[in-house]
Every structure is written in structure tokens, then in C-alpha cells.
Amino acid sequence: MKKSSENQPSKTPKINLFWFRRDLRLEDNAGLYNALKSDNTVLPIFIFDKNILDKLPKTDARVTFIYQTIVNLKNQLNKLGSDLLVEYGVPEEIWKKLVEKFDIETVYTNHDYEPYAKKRDSEIAKVLKNNGIDFKTFKDQVIFEKDEVVKSDGKPYTVFTPYFKIWQQKLNDFYIKEYPTKKYFKKFAETSPSSTPFLKDMGFEESKQLFPSANFEEKLASYEKRRDYPADDATSRIGLHLRFGTVSIRNALATAIEKKANKWISELAWRDFYMMILWHFPQTQNKAFKPAYDNIEWRNNEKEFKAWCNGETGYPLVDAGMKQLNESGFMHNRVRMVVASFLCKHLLIDWRWGETYFAEKLLDYEMASNVGGWQWACGSGNDAAPYFRVFNPELQLKKFDPKMEYVFKWAPEYKLAILPVPIVEHTFARDRVLKAFKKALA
CATH class of the missing domain: 3.40.50.620 (HUPs)
Structure with a gap:
């Protein structure tokens, strides 16, 4: 005692x-x-x-x-x-x-x-x-946590749509009301300033990286229409600030409600959803939510993984996304889905390899959302895309970066007459992964 x-x-x-x-x-x-x-x-x-x-x-x-x-x-x-x-x-x-x-x-x-x-x-x-x-x-750090939004039997939702429906029904002013801390600042203990360890004392170098602004309001108006086009600066880039709490989630949601940014609100709910999933199913940090997916025989070719990491796959949208990540610590969300699907399905490399790489590189890395997103792309997660859904990187490029503005910015080698050779042919890769997944899930 x-x-x-x-x-x-x-x-x-x-x-x-x-x-x-x-x-x-x-x-x-x-x-x-x-x-x-x-x-x-x-x-x-x-x-x-x-x-x-x-x-x-x-x-x-x-x-x-x-x-x-x-x-x-x-x-x-x-x-x-x-x-x-x-x-x-x-x-x-x-x-x-x-x-x-x-x-x-x-x-x-x-x-x-x-x-x-x-x-x-x-x-x-x-x-x-x-x-x-x-x-x-x-x-x-969330609006609803743990078991605040659950089924009538008390079990957690594992599909987002019904979860979001209850999330919306339960939401009221109480959950987004600001905590008026300023009124009580006089309660901070009076004391003299103390010393602070320097970055070098902890073995770190000071980064020259530019960090995104915490001002996200101006992005809300065009978010729903333009969020999928990586060449546009149409996403809020607020992930880093939500991750470390430099922006209040309640303030963010209240602002979005005021601006009627419904699609952006649903993204905040997805964040709550994945936090809830990780709380109830902590094993999903490194195991498939659907256990059968841990039976997949991954190829895990290290040379191909390195090519993916470096943005040298021969697929413009994949390469641009990886180079944006490596240079800026950020990757556009639509592109994240494409590069994740490419690693798991075109190259048959374990989603955990990609999740670990993103964990090292992403400024806005949050375990719950990152694991959830990777398992979604692989097909192994809750509410995931079916295993036979394989993104075609070329079709994704034509649809979301038709003028190749995003690609030329981050992977300018695609401006040259001699283009990089694709690391694998799409139809061949699709057939291969479908056979491998079907065998594992049989």
C-alpha cells in the first residue's frame, strides 16, 4: 500500500x-x-x-x-x-x-x-x-465505442451498413457536445517549467516532412463528388490529427453535420466501426477475421514485394500510389484500395506484409482502420469484399485518373516513351488468385 x-x-x-x-x-x-x-x-x-x-x-x-x-x-x-x-x-x-x-x-x-x-x-x-x-x-477519440452500438442481443455488428444505421439513430447532441475545459484551466497545478528530452536524446532525427493542416472544413463541400479522384486535392487529410488527437472527433463531426457532409460523416462512422471491431476481436490485429483465410498458400515473393514497396510494378496507379506513400507519408484512399488488392491478389502476398509496410510509412496510421482496410481488400475481414473481386488497376486508372495527372505527378517515368513492364499480367494473376483462394476456402 x-x-x-x-x-x-x-x-x-x-x-x-x-x-x-x-x-x-x-x-x-x-x-x-x-x-x-x-x-x-x-x-x-x-x-x-x-x-x-x-x-x-x-x-x-x-x-x-x-x-x-x-x-x-x-x-x-x-x-x-x-x-x-x-x-x-x-x-x-x-x-x-x-x-x-x-x-x-x-x-x-x-x-x-x-x-x-x-x-x-x-x-x-x-x-x-x-x-x-x-x-x-x-x-x-471516437463517437461510439466498445459496446455502445450493438445488436439487440448485445453482440457486436460485423457488417457496417446495419451498424451505421444504429449509429445514426443513436447520435444526438450529447455525443458531439464539447467538453468546456477552458473554464477550468485555473485548476492546472502551478509549477515552474521542466526540461524536455530532445529527439536526439531518444535516438530520432528531426523530420523535414510537411504535415497536413488541421483545417478540414473547406474540403467538406466537394468531398462526396471528388473524393475518389486522386489528382484532386479533395480529401480532408485529417487522419493524422484524429490519430494523435490534435483535432477533437466531436468537433469534426459537429462541423460535418453543420455542412451536411453526409459521406464524410459515414467515414467517421467507419473509423468507429473498425475501432469497435478491434476491441471485440483483438486477434484480427494479425489473424484473419474469417479464419479460413489463414489457410491461403501465399507466394510471398520477396523480390516482387520489394518492387511493390518501391512502386516498380509496371502498373501506373499502383506505382504512383506507392511513391506518394514513400515520399509524403500519405496515400489517397481510392489508391490504397487498389495497391492493397494488387499485393494480395495479383502478387499473392500476405496482407500482413502490406499492413506492416503501411504501419511504418503512413503518417495517419491507425491500427484498427489499417487492419480493417487490408482485410477488406484481401477478403478476409468482416464486411469484406468477396475474394473473387479483384481490382483491375488499368480500369481503375481509366476511371479515376483518366488524364494520368496523379500518375505523372508521383511516377513521372510513365511520361516516357519506354514504359515499365508490368510485373504480372492481370488475367493470369486473377486466375491464379481465384484458384488459390478457392482451394483455401474449400
Whole structure:
């Protein structure tokens, strides 16, 4: 049990801590609001998690984005006479030190639904409980979570259309109402600024990557009509900001409702849907939602995989998409479907290879949506495209980039007279994958 504060004179007066994770903003933050409404003053903390960072390339641009956001948050809090305590290490070890340093009554944070995060939070909760400290978490990064939208028998939906119908029926002002954190900023603990570890201290290089703006409103008007055309700048590019919580999901949805951007709203619901699926079926992180698909005999040709990664398949739309990803950390959503289908079905390479590559490269990577999207393309996921649906990259090019504006921007080699030779012929690849899938699913 936690020692009494009388035996620890070095400790500060009793406080509450708020732990920032995927919610990197002061405004409209559910967990932070609840912390600030509590009886004690609140000291915010952020942990650069070695368990996560040690698996990332040292040039990972997302770490730079997080770092810049953390510095900005720290500056905002310093102006309020408070501070953001920034730590680097293994969370469980850091919390053991924080318990010794501060007289903590309650730790507040927001839910995280990914398998590693659930395990981490369970371990931290034990550390805190053993020291007489409450651990309270709140819903913040989705509109509906876990079992808030389920069938009448309490089981989760595994098909999006009926899920979305109930999602829409249940939606009301309560779920998009802003948490008025600003009213309680006076509850932040008064303290002097502390030092922050530098990127180089954690083994990372500062990225020169340009990050998309958090301003998405202007894109909503044309989104439904133009979202499938990769040459158009018609998508919101808000994924990165939703991933790290620099934009409130409630504010995003409220704005879309006001603008009557119905198709964009459905994309937010898809995000909720995949978060819910990952929560109920955590095994889908690396196993097929439909177990029979784990029987597929993948070719997994490493040379062909490298060609796909480098955008050297001989298919213009696939190559342009991969080069856009490699250069910018982003890929247009329509193209994501085409390149994913190409890897799984034209090359018969395990969807997990592609999912892992996207996880490394995408600035807006979210496990739930990425796994869901890859399993959809493969046919192995819930509500997935049937296995015999094989995107024809040439037809997709003619339909969605007929003037090859997108292709010429990202894969200018297609302007030349001598074009790259396709790595595999479409009809041959389609026949091959249908036989392989049919055999596995028999």
C-alpha cells in the first residue's frame, strides 16, 4: 500500500495527474475535463514510450509530429503558469517513479483500444492500485465505442451498413457536445517549467516532412463528388490529427453535420466501426477475421514485394500510389484500395506484409482502420469484399485518373516513351488468385 504523505515530506501536496496519449490538445478533451473538474490541482504528463519508439525507424516523421505537438502543449501550459511533465522510458517504470515523487490521488487519461495499449493500461492500473491511487479513463477519440452500438442481443455488428444505421439513430447532441475545459484551466497545478528530452536524446532525427493542416472544413463541400479522384486535392487529410488527437472527433463531426457532409460523416462512422471491431476481436490485429483465410498458400515473393514497396510494378496507379506513400507519408484512399488488392491478389502476398509496410510509412496510421482496410481488400475481414473481386488497376486508372495527372505527378517515368513492364499480367494473376483462394476456402 501507498505510504502516508506524513512519511514522505519531500512530496508535493496531493494532486491529480492527467496522462496525455492520443489526445494531444487542451480543448474539448474528455479525460482532461474530468481531471480539471476534480478536487485537486492537475499536473499533465506525457510519456515517450520506449516500447513503441524502439520499434520505429529513427527517421519516423510521426515522432517529429508528436514532439512538435508536445512542445506546443508545453508552451501553452507554461503560459498558464503550469507545465507538461515529459518523460521518456518504459511507462510502468516511469509510473513507479512518479508514485514516489508525487502524492497522487487519481490519474486521469482517455481510452486507447489497441491491444498493446490495453495491456499497458492494465499493468499501470495495477501499479497505481497497489499505491492506493485511482486510475480513471474516458472515451475521447471516437463517437461510439466498445459496446455502445450493438445488436439487440448485445453482440457486436460485423457488417457496417446495419451498424451505421444504429449509429445514426443513436447520435444526438450529447455525443458531439464539447467538453468546456477552458473554464477550468485555473485548476492546472502551478509549477515552474521542466526540461524536455530532445529527439536526439531518444535516438530520432528531426523530420523535414510537411504535415497536413488541421483545417478540414473547406474540403467538406466537394468531398462526396471528388473524393475518389486522386489528382484532386479533395480529401480532408485529417487522419493524422484524429490519430494523435490534435483535432477533437466531436468537433469534426459537429462541423460535418453543420455542412451536411453526409459521406464524410459515414467515414467517421467507419473509423468507429473498425475501432469497435478491434476491441471485440483483438486477434484480427494479425489473424484473419474469417479464419479460413489463414489457410491461403501465399507466394510471398520477396523480390516482387520489394518492387511493390518501391512502386516498380509496371502498373501506373499502383506505382504512383506507392511513391506518394514513400515520399509524403500519405496515400489517397481510392489508391490504397487498389495497391492493397494488387499485393494480395495479383502478387499473392500476405496482407500482413502490406499492413506492416503501411504501419511504418503512413503518417495517419491507425491500427484498427489499417487492419480493417487490408482485410477488406484481401477478403478476409468482416464486411469484406468477396475474394473473387479483384481490382483491375488499368480500369481503375481509366476511371479515376483518366488524364494520368496523379500518375505523372508521383511516377513521372510513365511520361516516357519506354514504359515499365508490368510485373504480372492481370488475367493470369486473377486466375491464379481465384484458384488459390478457392482451394483455401474449400
